[in-house]
Amino acid sequence: MNEFLxxxxxxxxxxxxxxxxLHQHPEIRDDLPITAGFVKEKLKEMGIEPVEISKCGIVGLIGEKKEGKTVLLRADMDGLDMTEESGLPFSSKTPYAHCCGHDLHTAMLLGAAKMLKEREDELKGTVKLMFQPGEEYFIGSKxxxxxxxxxxxKVDVAVDMHMNAKNPVGTVAICKGYTCASCDGMKLTVKGKGCHGAWPHNGIDPINVAAHTYLSLQELIARETPPELMATLTFGQFAGGTSANIIPEQVIMQGTMRTFDKDLRAKLKKRVHEVVEYSAKTFGAETEYEVLSDVPSLVTDPELxxxxxxxxxxLDVEFIPYPPSSASDxxxxxxxLVPSVFYSIGCKPYGDVPLYPAHNPKIIFNEDALPIGAAIHAQCALNYLKNH
Structure with missing residues (x-):
């Protein structure tokens, strides 16, 4: 058997x-005092000095050799703003939940750190550990x-991994090139002029403006996106008004746009702003545009x-295809900024346990995948430094 495994x-x-x-103590955004404190304490026990370079963003170095290259190993640590419904005996004790697997990511990187520290003399360069907050809100890596x-x-290459509860333990899903979609989140505040519904001519109806804006934006996908390229534009909030016979002052729309292609993303972002602006002007209204997220697409370097x-x-794992995902990370x-690889680690529960996607409150991850993920991190880091 492989020594790391x-x-x-x-x-x-x-x-x-x-x-x-970690699963019992999830925290969200970059407010992770318990999680960050736990990680720092574990690193200190290994003889690794943790440094908090941003709010709850922790870095540790192994090897610290001036000669040789530097490999970055990354794990995200934050949970989700939701209530867990897995029924596990170690379910969350907080109002939040680890229903995306970040608790496993953190545990695997801690395991890899321990193994690499034990073999520090063999490293032909430096391993940089990146324990990141705020992934779910797209604020941590920035x-x-x-x-x-x-x-x-200076980091030369980076390795990241994510759990996949639909693939069996022992499988590692891989994808070359575009791997996860970009995510441009937006909040549109359509401002009209309120009035009584009996006299709509005295006002400017923001619901009408928002409806036309919504339909016009969907045409960007239906008529301006090449059929061979993927793009989605989804609005999960469309809110305005409190009474059946009163035209409100404003309507709130919140949504996300996702794609893989960099040029298409730039074109669609420009067109969204144009459609939003001119739809409002058509009806004499105004729309404020607020950027909620601006994450690029995740690219796995084929050569690396x-x-x-x-x-x-x-490690005797089975590589399986990972179709490019419209989810974002x-x-x-x-x-x-640096050549990187992204591994999707199979952690499907055994038996007849129901399968749920990430971010579902009932999702269960198979802990037998933990040694595999830890060994992959360690194996990639030691061998890359050895051979480069």
């Missing part, structure tokens, strides 16, 4: 214990990049993926 299996009880503690996570030492896969196959900001 063998060691990770020896550490399995510790990996599970760490994961379950803050850590601005705080210098990719510098001192081939290199890392040569190391990972020594702010690791994308890292992939814009």
């Amino acid at each position: 063998e060691r990770a299996n020896e550490l399995k009880d510790e990996l599970i214990e760490n994961r379950r503690y 803050a850590m990049i601005e705080a210098g996570v990719l510098e001192n030492p 993926l081939d290199i890392m896969n040569e190391y990972v196959k020594d 702010d690791f994308a900001r890292i992939t814009e």
Whole structure:
């Protein structure tokens, strides 16, 4: 058996214990005092000095050698603003929930850190650990990049992974090129002029304006997006008015636009602003546009993926295709700046346990995947530094 996988299996009880503690104490955004404190304490126990470079954004170095390259290993730590319904005996004790697997990501990276620290003398360069807050709100990676996570030492390549509860344990799903979609979140405040419904000519109906805006925006997907390219434009909030016979002052619309292609994204962003502006002008209204998120598409570097896969196959995992996903991850900001790989780790529950997608309050992850993820992180880092 591969040495890292063998060691990770020896550490399995510790990996599970760490994961379950994190699972019971989820926090959201970049307000992670319990989670960040736990990670820092564990790193100190390993002999790794944690540095909080941004709010709850933690970095640790292993090797710290001036010669050689630097590999970044990333894990996101934040939970979701929802109530867990898994029924697990170690369910969340807070109003939040780890229903996306970030507790497993953090536990796996802690496991990899321990194994790499144990073999620090073998490293031919530096491993940089990135424990990131705020992924679910797309704020964490940007803050850590601005705080210098990719510098001192300069990062050459990066590795990230995510859990996939629909694929069996032992499988690793991979995708070359565009892997996760961009996400441009928007809040539109359509401002009209309120009046009584009996005399609509005395006002400017923001519901009417918002409806025309919504339909016009959908035409960007139906008529301006090439059929061979993917794009979605979804509005999850359309709110305005409190009475059947009163035209309100304003309507709120909130939504997201997602695509893979960089040029198409730029074109659609420009067209969204134009449609929003001129739809409002057509009816004598105004619309304020607020950016809620601006995450690029996540790109897996094909050449680097081939290199890392040569190391990972020594773990006897089964590579399976990972179709490009319209979901988004702010690791994308890292992939814009350094060659990166993204692994989707199979963690399907055994037996007849119902399967749920990420962000479902009933989702269950198979903890047997923890040693595999930890070993992949460690195997990629040590071997990349050894061979480069």
